[in-house]
Amino acid sequence: MPFRFVHTADLHLDSPLRSLALKNPELAELVRGATRTALARIVDLCLAESVDALLIAGDLYDGSQTSMNTALYLSSELRRLEAAGIGVFLIRGNHDSQSAMTRELTFPANVHVFAGRAKPVRAKALGNGREVHIHGISFANPHAPDSLLPSFHPPVADAVNIGMLHTSLAGTPGHDPYAPTSVAELARHGFDYWALGHVHLRQVHSESPLIVMPGMPQGRDINEAGPKTVTLVTVGDDGVLGHLEHQIGQAVFERVTIDLSGAQDWRQMLERVGETLASLRNQAGADHLILRVALTGTTPLAWKLRRDPDFLLAEITNLAAGLNGCWVEKIDIDCRGIDAGTALSGPDPVEELASLIRTDVLASHAFRQEAGAVLDELLLQLPRELRESLAGDEQAAGRLAEAMALAGSDDVLAYLHGGDAEGDR
Structure with a gap:
């Protein structure tokens, strides 16, 4: 029998709103609850796929803001997995180490939380008797300036070895250095799969060994744009690993640029914007599409657009409201007027x-x-x-x-x- 698991990280449960542009109370409430919905959907996926385990590679919480309500919700979801016989393997990231939940919450019996230097845990035996062992290292403090790789045990002999690490790797723009290491160093350690976390953008860094940064399952603002996913991994009886990406996020943030060149009046502008929004909404796979709209181009409307931005936002928001699950969180105006003298008498x-x-x-x-x-x-x-x-x-x-x-x-x-x-x- 194969060993199958879902790999996720950086849920940041109940993360506070990070975008001051979310002035719409209904939209703000949607974003607030989206991380909880992401967790529920991850659990649903685990149940639907009858996996053996869920691996959470750090930053389950969002620092010191986490409340006991967050803990109660988390426990209820983990118990759903416990009832199905699905194990949960968890490491703590930099945000988890700041949370009181880390010290206070008692997890269900199916949850294993790795400490600072823990022995590998046997997760399952494959159909041919070969065992699967999971290794993990948790953050004890919010900062980890040095590599944690030397703290890992060596691979268990004649077994499939899976490592869990919260790391910025060699450094990523927008992310502070945490437990720095390199893909080459991870590969040399001898594990078959590395379940990484910390960087919010999904990337498969290596196929052999398989090294995956799953990204986050739910974006929280426009800087975390695009579909958000988790990774479903299958370890075959022959030890060969396969992986599939599954979209999880309830709400997807996207940027869209609309060229208004040639639009002569307000109605033409709205028609062009409406057509673009409708096309994007049809392509989006998530329940909700949250857009930051940039208006560009050379048009006689340039000054009118800037003169009444609140009315413009209301007009375009109304267009989006008719598209079922489409929202506009902000409009950036970068249009230019027609050069003086080319369309005017003086x-x-x-x-x-x-x-x-x-x-x-x-x-x-x-x-x-x-x-x-x-x-x-x-x-x-x-x-x-x-x-x-x-x-x-x-x-x-x-x-x-x-x-x-x-x-x-x-x-x-x-x-x-x-x-x-x-x-x-």
Whole structure:
């Protein structure tokens, strides 16, 4: 008989909202509950596939915010697996080590939590008698600057060996270094499968041995866009491993860019946006599609779009609402007006001012210094982790200041353009 298991990581149960753009209370509630739905769907998959085990490679919780309600929900789901005779193997990641649940929650008997240096656990014997052993190392502290690989036992002889490790590998943009190691080092250790966690993007790093970072099963904001999955692994009686990706996420975040070039009026703009949203919704495999819409292109509507962004958001949100499970969390406007003189009988003073701002003011050394100083003051009001994400170095800070200045000047120019926004439509 083969050994089959589901490999997941980074559920971040009951993670607080990370997107300030989720102003829609109904959408906000959906995102809040999505991590719980992901866990329930993972358990459903385990039951439907009659697997032998569920492997959770760290960050089951989301740090110190976790409540006892989270613990009760988790326990109820794990008991569903216990009733079906399905084992759960769990390691603690950096977020788990910050959670009180790590110290207080008593798991059902089917759950094995690996410690800092634990012996391998026999999970099953294959049809030919060859045993499957699972190894794992948990984080004791929120930070693990050194490799944990030396703490693993060597492979059990004449057995299938599966290792569980929460690691940033050699480093990934947007992720702090945790238990750093390399794919080559993992391969040399001699295990047949490495069940990794920590990086939220799925990647199969090696087929032999099989080394999988499953990604997270549910995205929480636009920076965790795309379908989210878990990995179903089968260890055959001959020891050969196969793997399949299964989509789990209830809600999928996506970015979409819509070119409005040639759109002459408000109705044409809405028609183009509506067609794009409908196409994306038809292609989405998740229950809910949450979009960040970027409007680009050269159109006489450019200033009108900027002049009344709240009305624009309401209009496009209404389009999405008619598509059953389609949401718009934010609209970015990057349209440009038609050059002065090409479609007008004479020079447009606001267009001339816009050109002056872009070519002279924003590019000047004095302005860049002033903008940088204002940005530095604003960044000091933010938590360190968010500061690093927005402006981790001098070049990133400069790009952010430039983008903010350009967006702000365009918003001001939109109002200077005049015209009654309601009448223009």
